[in-house]
Amino acid sequence: MSRLFAVAVLVASLTTSVSFAWDNCYYSACDPCEQAFCSPCGPIGCGSGTGSLLDKFTLYGWVQSGLTVNNHGSRNTYNGASTPLDRSLDAFSGNSYLLMSRHPSDLSVYQTWLGLMKGCDTSRGFDWGFQTDLLFGTDGRYGQCFGDQTFDHGWGSGDYNLSLMQIYGTVGYRNMKVRVGKFASGMSHEALPAVATFFNTAAFNCFNMPLHVSGAMVDYTVSKNLTVSGGWVAGQQNSFENRFGDNAFLGNVTLTPWDRLKVTYNLYCGWTHGLDRVPDAATRFGRNYHTGTEIAQSLIFTVNLNKKWMYMIEGVLADNSYDTGTTKAYYTGLNQHLIYTINNAWAAGLRFEWSHAKGTIFDVANQTFDGYDSCAITLGANWTPNKWFILRPELRYDWTDYNNGFQPFASGTKANQLSGGGSVIVKF
Secondary structure, rough: HHHHHHHHHHHHHHOOOOOOOOOOOOOOOOOOOOOOOOOOOOOOOOOOOOOOOOOOOOEEEEEEEEEEEEEOOOOOOOOOOOOOOOOOEEEOOOOOOOOOOOOOOOOEEEEEEEEEEEEEOOOOOOEEEEOOOOOEEOOOOHOOOOOOOOOOOOOOOOEEEEEEEEEEEEEEEEEEEEEEEEEEEOOOOOOHHHOOOOOOOOHHHOOOOOOEEEEEEEEEEOOOOEEEEEEEEOOOOOOOOOOOEEEEEEEEEEEEEEEEEEEEEEEEEEEOOOOOOOOOHHHHHOOOOOEEEEEEEEEEEEEEEOOOOOEEEEEEEEEEEEEEOOOOEEEEEEEEEEEEEEEOOOOEEEEEEEEEEOOHHHHHHOOOOOOEEEEEEEEEEEEOOOEEEEEEEEEEEEOOOOOOOOOEEEOOEOOOEEEEEEEEEEOO
């Protein structure tokens, strides 16, 4: 059923006449841009054109469909599957821990994204705006408020889920803007929207940072080279209902000392009441009600070496500590991208990631005593022959020294995995 649905959506997208919300400002992956970072001329703030969406109501979206397979031949298995509509995916099956491609070992629709926004242009004084993004597909679960299991949590069934990834309003005057609502945290170089990334699968760094938050943020433009943001958020992946009383500060500093270099520092710090944060396994969700501190930091350098080569290095440090004195989780990671722009249509990329972690990813339940190391190397490409089409093939190899009762791959039997696949993105 999921395969037929994926094919139907993809064919419909390719055969339907599309109209562009922007003619001179369209999306592409940020990595191969000629500038060190993309001009914020699109709803995600990642476009390669020169147009402006300010003061316009803009309807936009895309469909991403693809598949990823692995050398172990592991396929999706389900628990309690009386019908395809109420089946629950076994988290250790299929592509295991390949985030963004973890669930589908068959052709699937990863993202059907529909957004509506109005830009907030404060160059002349006061203005207002808003943005709302609706996400449906196998990635839909990641956009839900699974932190406190409220609001859009549980929308959908089986492999396919629906989420309101972002819904917020903005008011501003001159150099200052205030955002209130649910919005992406922006803490990782790799983001959930498919059009804002280069690779088909996601780095572990992406999912060890808060994906989205609910709260209020102040954005202040100090100069053309420096912006700062900060505000209160109701924990991570929570809605405003915030039923466990999480509180945190989210801040960001972005510096562009010269045209070819962008430096970003992100900070999340606060407290929670203890949570096993597993977005797609409700039976493992629970609070222990012990107060815990959470801190997550990322430092990202993006530099254009020349018009062909772009290099990005991202360092991540996250740490959770609880007042029981026995529960502690941490994650240290380093993610690197090297992107080569071949021509106007083709770009090739190499990603290498290393991480040292405890109590996260493979180790959520078992709590390895001294942590474990993991590495992943990914070779990918983007073919973008026009404004609305992207073909994204990829080959990836993961390995780890984790061995605490089971191995992470091949349904708990292997410590490494070779995977390959790709996706097609159709923008409208």
